[in-house]
Amino acid sequence: MSNEIVIQHGVSEQEVHEHHEAHHHHETFITKYVFSQDHKMIAKQFLITGMIWAIIGGLMSVLFRLQLGYPDLQLPWLEDIFGHWAKDGKITPEFYYALGTMHGTILIFFVLTAGLTGTFANFLIPFQVGARDMASPFLNMLSYWFFVVASVILMSSLFVQTGPAAGGWTVYPPLSALGDASQGSKIGMDLWLVSLALFVVSSLLGGLNYISTILNMRTKGMTMTRMPLTVWALLFTAILGLLSFPVLFSGFILLLFDRHLGTSFYLSDIVISGTKILPNEGGSPILYQHLFWFLGHPEVYIIILPTFGLVSEVMSINARKPIFGYMAMIASMFAIALLAFLVWAHHMFVTGLNPFLGSVFVLLTLLIAVPSAIKVFNWLTTLWRGSIRFTPGMLFSIGFVSMFISGGLTGIFLGNSTLDLHLHDTYFVIAHFHIVMGVSAFMGMFAGVYHWFPKMYGRYMNNTLGYIHFWVTLVCAYVIFWPMHYEGFAGMPRRYYDYAGWESFKQFVELNRVISFAAILSFLVQLLFVFNFFYSIFKGRKVTSKNPWGANTLEWTTPIRPGHGNWPGEIPEVHRWAYDYGKDGRDFVPQTEPVGKDETSH
């Protein structure tokens, strides 16, 4: 055995199966739709579960925007639905806090992390690297089902007597550690922690699979630098998740201990309700913030990186031009992924952080603007002089870039600790992260859904509804979040229930009403998308050719409705990168086409 090495071929057990028993492959309803191990089905499961969560989370924001826009409004039907949570038709403060907390948790973790990555990593990685399935389809299935269990637990916390967690999506102790501190810190908080711990397991299982599939299962010829940017983006996403979620997990374990076992990790010198002195000593709530934001900041990039990939891909295809600066795109994603681990304390400038340490974090934070700007520049240059096809997917990609620029700029404000002392915990922060993360990521996700829907279901989504969806969403997003910057400058704090008591915020009463109105409108138009989605699954215009967008990547070489294993015959070999659009007078050259003798190099 001395100089003999066993070369591990990128073959999954699936493939072996495919060859031997392609003909007697029996699938029941359960194995096909429920406990499916097919990456395409798991992707759809993630997508639809994510959509359900998005509707619930969005509805929550509608409810608390009602309170913020119309603080004096009484809606008796609210009491009919929510009982004592909406006494006399008014949302109670406890309910308000719970709604805000759940809205954040659901959208950040369950929709924009699991829903987004779960969908596109599962759908695109095996397709685009040329594999029959994920490295381990079984773990992949487990990943989805852990997500479901986490979902069920979080959902159940909505129905317990004392309500769900209510201390904000970051669940800072001591509030979250002490059941006596508030309604939302009782059993709801435990369910929240358990749900998120399971969520971490789900994302870990997913991430292990994504990375090993990308590294090990690429088809012949698919070198790393021939991979589409979607795959690169998903690779960085998975690495970020793999290294940051465990730290959050540790933080949660310590929090659970503090809640139930009387430890003092985060607690010290606490008097509760003005009378009861707690024995806890020596702990530090700031410790939790460090553990949380060590995940929390990478987490925001876990959310946005996949959409970087989706948008790059959709944009290049629909501009009929190679993506500008392919290597620079990869390098900047690498830089972003690296820096994402080194900036967490910019969320903690007001914790009494040593100002010198603060300035280090200011520097590192502002450095992130460089790779971000490179990416924006490359997208704009890709659009420049392109022969643009304004499909809904393309519109959402362009909308994404617009949003990402607007939100990135305000990040630079916040990254300066001196400014942040004023802006921290105001509506300015809300505006910043909803634009740069919330809306941008949704736009990127929509771009992906409209673009890959034909591959998912063999039908198109309706374009007209898509255009309405896009324009109303774009306008509403700016109407909702732009004015919040001014409120933030004026010092209006986030998370408050009612601002009527402050003279300085009276000027915003009408503005808040406008924001709430736009928020409700934008929620309704998302329902239009949901309708379009489900309607098109059954009734959409049928896809008639394998490669309707004229794209180069491998998923468009599979049959219109690919079966288990993706390619009926051999997996195609790859000969070039994914971005040969408008080359040597040809509209596009698929990756599977060998490089011609006198072809120009890109």
Add this chain to the structure above:
Amino acid sequence: MSTHVPAGYKWWTGGKSPYNVSYGKLMMWLFLLSDTFTFGALLISYGTIRVSQPYWPDPNHVYNAFPLMGHADLPLAFVSLMTFILIMSSVTMVLAVHEGHKRNRAGVEKWLLWTILGGFMFLGCQAWEWTHLITGSHPVLIDGVVKEIGTTISMNPFGPAVPGLMHDGHQVTVPGPIGFGSFFFGITGFHGFHVFSGVMLNILMYFWTRGGRFDRLGHYEMIEKVGLYWHFVDLVWVFVFLCFYLI
């Protein structure tokens, strides 16, 4: 699948694993990397809380007992034994993997059994140590009264001594930092849970080996993967040992 690998062979061109490892092993490595961050976070948390305290008990004083040795002062003797046992179990694990390479089923079974035994012994030692800490009480001055308390996640008897105050021939102290026990039990418990999972996996491997599963598969790679995990848990212990007992 065995092939000679020529010089200058291109590993990254697709169609094969660039590290020449199976996806399963790659996943195990990635998982261990992830778990490193879990433990890293816990140990760093411990460090930050510890340095923020004005006083921290001396481990040589806290961990000085040995089963059946009465009150003899044997600093760190027992934990050294535990550590030795765990490291030996890593050695036997290596031997099991080695036998697996040779596809020698009986050899794998034998060394797996030794590894399992080592794991159980380590857990047993940990149980003894925990019990000793929790039940072994020391006189502490609390609110002007001397009370006998043990070391738990929310109590600590190893504070600074109260000069001149004795109780039943023992020096009386003030309460020590609560975080001492919180972190000790929390982190060694979390590590112990890892050891426990490893033992369970090894037991599963033992039965799979006996059932001939790996002979049918043609390789014992599964044993290797579990082996990686086992060595990792061992390595983590070295850090735990360093942070709680030596420093």
